[in-house]
Amino acid sequence: MTRGRIAFIDDEKQLCEAAEDWLSVSGFTVATYQNPAQAMREIDPHAFDCVVSDLRMPGASGFDVLTHFRAADRDLPVILLTGHGDVPVAVRAIQTGAYDFIEKPYDADMLVTVLDRAVERRRLRIEIDRLHDGAGAPSIEDRLIGISPAIVALRSSVAQLASINVDILITGQTGTGKEVLARALHEFGARSAGNFVAINCAAVPESIFESEIFGHEKGAFSGAVAERAGKFEYGQGGTVFLDEIESMPLALQAKVLRAIQERTVVRLGSNRERPIDVRFIAATKTDLRRESEAGRFRSDLYYRLATVELALPPLAERREDIPLLYGVFARAAAERFGMALPQDMDLTGLGDQPWPGNVRELKSAAERAVLGLASPASPRRSRGQAGTLPDRVARFEAEAIAQTLRMTNGSTAEAAEQLGLPRRTLNEKIARYGLRGADSEAVEG
Incomplete structure (x- = not known):
């Protein structure tokens, strides 16, 4: 089976050829397009696992590509390639639905890593839909869900x-x-x-x-x-x-x-x-x-x-099944409660949670998320638990970045200097933590 079906859109012919060569060697199936308008006409979103698009192109922008495919298939991941000066724009794109952005010139191995995550998310959602919409009598796969x-x-x-x-x-x-x-x-x-x-x-x-x-x-x-x-x-x-x-x-x-x-x-x-x-x-x-x-x-x-x-086995020994189970439980809960399934569920971080209550705890967390009582990526913990060390470090880092941006009146250059980070790294962290409101406006300055 292919590592992933990728549509790559860039008006530069050499970049398309280089990406096709590298990604094909890495096990992906790749289709390249130099004309974004043609790509939007010809690409069947259901035939691909991910779309990679340059942000600035003649005729149509990466935002146009993102808007088109978000309307055609909301679950199809779209990754934007950006120049250094376009990072604040790319951050806004992520906040409005892009899966990720990669700053040019990009490292080929980094692109492969991001694509692997995007393809995994895409296939998990497709499997969730299959389990939910499957016609006829249930199969063993419908009862014992998992790929572990x-x-x-x-x-x-x-x-x-x-x-x-x-x-x-x-x-x-x-x-x-x-x-x-x-x-x-x-x-x-x-x-x-x-x-x-x-x-x-x-x-x-x-x-x-x-x-x-x-x-x-x-x-x-x-x-x-x-x-x-x-x-x-x-x-x-x-x-x-x-x-x-x-x-x-x-x-x-x-x-x-x-x-x-x-x-x-x-x-x-x-x-x-x-x-x-x-x-x-x-x-x-x-x-x-x-x-x-x-x-x-x-x-x-x-x-x-x-x-x-x-x-x-406990969930801790079958972590690759956690996002799939969570998605199935969330969709079933949304149907049972008569509520819309949250569109911004990030299933990729769930495997890092300990889940001592196993599948029963995971199901409860999915139901709470559908009811708006907990973030899908951060299931509610029992009182007195502050979360794992990575969770606490991430919260501290996000708070420190937000505070520094406020102190520098939104200047990412000054904030990066005070925090001792490269500006590119800071912008990636701003996007990762989804800083909004005043912070999201500040990153454009």
Whole structure:
């Protein structure tokens, strides 16, 4: 697969030829245009991952190119090439929708780096749209979303195991999506026509556990005015999901073990064994082997369930999936709340967050962003947390630049001198931090 499909627009023939040679060697597919008006007529925005355009050209400017493609496809990244004197103009362009700007003469490796980020963002948004708009029955990719090796391997395991009548133990931290994985095993297997019965073992009171799980006969106890099938029977022909199985009391584990081994249940108040055709999937956030060795979980039940064990990785081990998941959650939230999806979401910085709550925390952050309660790139943290060190350094740097610009009445030359930065570097940082209001007017001085 190509590294990215790039449209390169510059009125200088030599620059077009040099860019085409270098980018093609680097693995990109490149189309060059020396006439910006012709480029705007001929380029199909859906056929490209990024547009690179010079800012000053005869006939049409880089701003015209930006405006044209923003109207045609808002998600298509547009990068502007600028001369030194055009940097303030390029900063304004970024604030109005350009993906980035690169000052001429540019370093070829730097261009490749910026293009890689732009192409990644473009493809993430396309994948989000595909997942949202996909027609027909859902696929495994729609249920287990991600491009990381761990998730790709899990999807392969689901495809292999879904129709095999074997019990499975799912392990993973809280919030990693254990029930989503269990439902995928059910939905894409031979038992999909049957019920998927989810039981949170920590939420069922011990006093009614047997009645809930195995059912009861009429008159079995006070208040049992009619017979009732338990959850194991209700799962006939389908799947029973035992979530947080480590929370099941030891006294009940023996009875559940017998039901799983024999595939029969005996209702309370009855002596008759009732056969059940059920597949069991259990999930735990603890190490059940250690729990069984410590006597807190029955080892025989552990070995019965762990014929096949699937481990769900935390988000910290699948960071390449974070922007994609975030975008999918944001779009679903916007649809559910009846709100517009924020157009300025920057998905590229999300992988740097720690996400201790895993997918569940990421989903909450996406929903808050849609509601306008948090910045997409800076999910709200719990009280007392100041963010990672890079976050704090970035905030300090942005505040220092804004303060210096105010002190120099907006002169970037003076501000750069006071801060000990090259003017080009300062302008790049102004653009990166999106300084607006008085600061954005000041950078033109």
